[in-house]
Amino acid sequence: MSKIATAFGINKALDQLGLSEINEGTSTGLNHFGSGEIISSYSPVDGALIGKVKTTSPADYEKVMETATSSFKEWRLMPAPQRGEIVRQFGEKLRELKEPLGKLVSYEMGKSYQEGLGEVQEMIDICDFAVGLSRQLHGLTMHSERPGHRMYEQYHPLGIVGIISAFNFPVAVWAWNTALAWVCGDVCVWKPSEKTPLCGVACQNIIAQVIKENNLPEGISCLINGDYKVGELMTNDSRVPLVSATGSIRMGKIVAQAVAARLGKSLLELGGNNAIIVTPDADIKMTVIGAVFGAVGTAGQRCTSTRRLIIHDSIYDKVKDAVVAAYKQLRIGNPLDENNHVGPLIDTDAVSMYKKALEKVVAEGGKIIVEGGVLAGEGYESGCYVKPAIAEAQNDFEIVQHETFAPVLYLLKYSGDVENAIAIQNGVVQGLSSAIMTNNLREAERFLSAWGSDCGIANVNIGTSGAEIGGAFGGEKETGGGRESGSDAWKVYMRRQTNTINYTTELPLAQGIKFDL
Numbered sequence: 001m002s003k004i005a006t007a008f009g010i011n012k013a014l015d016q017l018g019l020s021e022i023n024e025g026t027s028t029g030l031n032h033f034g035s036g037e038i039i040s041s042y043s044p045v046d047g048a049l050i051g052k053v054k055t056t057s058p059a060d061y062e063k064v065m066e067t068a069t070s071s072f073k074e075w076r077l078m079p080a081p082q083r084g085e086i087v088r089q090f091g092e093k094l095r096e097l098k099e100p101l102g103k104l105v106s107y108e109m110g111k112s113y114q115e116g117l118g119e120v121q122e123m124i125d126i127c128d129f130a131v132g133l134s135r136q137l138h139g140l141t142m143h144s145e146r147p148g149h150r151m152y153e154q155y156h157p158l159g160i161v162g163i164i165s166a167f168n169f170p171v172a173v174w175a176w177n178t179a180l181a182w183v184c185g186d187v188c189v190w191k192p193s194e195k196t197p198l199c200g201v202a203c204q205n206i207i208a209q210v211i212k213e214n215n216l217p218e219g220i221s222c223l224i225n226g227d228y229k230v231g232e233l234m235t236n237d238s239r240v241p242l243v244s245a246t247g248s249i250r251m252g253k254i255v256a257q258a259v260a261a262r263l264g265k266s267l268l269e270l271g272g273n274n275a276i277i278v279t280p281d282a283d284i285k286m287t288v289i290g291a292v293f294g295a296v297g298t299a300g301q302r303c304t305s306t307r308r309l310i311i312h313d314s315i316y317d318k319v320k321d322a323v324v325a326a327y328k329q330l331r332i333g334n335p336l337d338e339n340n341h342v343g344p345l346i347d348t349d350a351v352s353m354y355k356k357a358l359e360k361v362v363a364e365g366g367k368i369i370v371e372g373g374v375l376a377g378e379g380y381e382s383g384c385y386v387k388p389a390i391a392e393a394q395n396d397f398e399i400v401q402h403e404t405f406a407p408v409l410y411l412l413k414y415s416g417d418v419e420n421a422i423a424i425q426n427g428v429v430q431g432l433s434s435a436i437m438t439n440n441l442r443e444a445e446r447f448l449s450a451w452g453s454d455c456g457i458a459n460v461n462i463g464t465s466g467a468e469i470g471g472a473f474g475g476e477k478e479t480g481g482g483r484e485s486g487s488d489a490w491k492v493y494m495r496r497q498t499n500t501i502n503y504t505t506e507l508p509l510a511q512g513i514k515f516d517l
């Protein structure tokens with residue numbers, strides 16, 4: 001164990017999460033078993049090895065699918081409110097383990113401990129939501145056009161739901177999917193990011209315990225580990241009617257094509273290129289908090305991170321100076337230390353992408369106004385710590401059009417009416433999150449109208465990140481069109497059936513058709 005891991009109680013957290021035995025040669029167990037190659041998980045915080053996990057071979061995958069298939073046959077028979085009770089117990093365990101799990105998220109992924117705790121809180125919240133939902137999987141009743149007939153719809157479980165999640169929200173995104181899918185009567189097979197495999201095993205240990213305590217079949221929740229090749233086993237597998245995938249647009253296009261080729265369903269939550277519009281009527285103090293948290297929170301590695309600030313020319317200098325001054329206050333370092341604002345990037349590949357983005361924006365004619373750079377020396381040994389940077393740029397620069405998963409913020413200027421700002425905001429291929437800072441009702445309503453923001457999320461006087469679980473989460477265009485989490489997102493995890501019942505002794509046909517024999 002490294003010095004940092006010891007000082008911040010990582011050992012104890014691993015113990016509490018049942019991970020102290022995870023090392024080479026140790027199976028991660030069914031439901032988290034594996035006989036494939038070994039993945040080593042290194043912390044971006046200090047570069048230390050945290051643990052090793054075995055990957056899932058094609059033969060292991062077959063065993064997982066057999067277990068999941070037979071478990072589904074039992075699970076779908078359990079009344080939905082009873083499935084909700086299992087999710088309630090899972091939420092209780094998460095409350096007990098919030099601190100160790102939040103700490104592991106922080107240490108394995110690199111986000112601040114506060115954000116790690118916040119992520120576990122999202123899991124708890126979605127469990128509560130799903131428990132209530134388990135009594136509200138409503139369909140409609142319609143009036144039949146035929147006498148003595150009743151027509152209604154009902155929702156049934158789909159079967160096996162495949163979940164592919166990304167490193168940046170290594171536990172919450174799985175929970176958004178799985179808590180809903182479980183109350184809907186589905187069983188889940190999860191492939192977490194190969195960059196955060198221990199978070200996956202930790203979650204699986206928690207749910208496996210709940211399943212065991214309730215004498216339920218273990219395949220209700222399955223874990224498979226590995227890189228895209230393991231993911232491909234699911235995307236090509238017609239036993240998996242729904243694949244929910246979070247990650248890059250590039251990955252999403254591959255998943256969507258594979259799943260569509262077998263006419264399966266996919267739920268995609270892909271890249272964002274989120275902007276905040278700052279109008280002449282904006283509250284500057286609120287703007288600075290929203291923009292800075294949005295751009296540097298999670299070191300710019302949220303799909304909802306603020307990448308572009310679109311500022312009216314009349315207040316451009318004032319907003320720019322305030323944001324630059326705020327950047328000077330940022331403390332970069334060990335994310336487990338609550339005095340720091342910004343932790344490391346996930347790995348050194350991400351650092352290279354960050355460096356390339358800064359070179360590219362300059363090459364395209366942009367101007368860096370807050371210098372970036374990779375930090376070295378004591379506390380930065382992992383090589384993953386970078387300085388949040390700001391560049392003045394144009395929306396049509398290739399690099400501005402592209403989502404760089406790092407703390408790089410582009411300042412863009414608009415003049416005239418808010419419509420001009422909205423056109424810039426919408427002028428990218430992604431469509432996840434967007435925001436406007438204004439106290440002007442007309443501007444706010446125009447931003448939210450049908451000809452306003454084209455994103456799945458549009459906020460007024462709030463930044464682009466930090467969505468609550470109660471709303472449907474996802475975006476349009478190349479963000480993939482999927483919706484997860486709250487509202488009626490549950491419907492994608494079920495199949496809808498329309499039922500018509502005739503309680504007469506006649507057989508009238510619909511549309512008034514006569515067919516007398």
Ligand code: UN1
Nearest residue numbers: 169302303304465466467
């Ligand atoms: C993601 O980055 O994939 O809205 C999810 C937010 C978080 C979720 C982000 N609640 O920023």
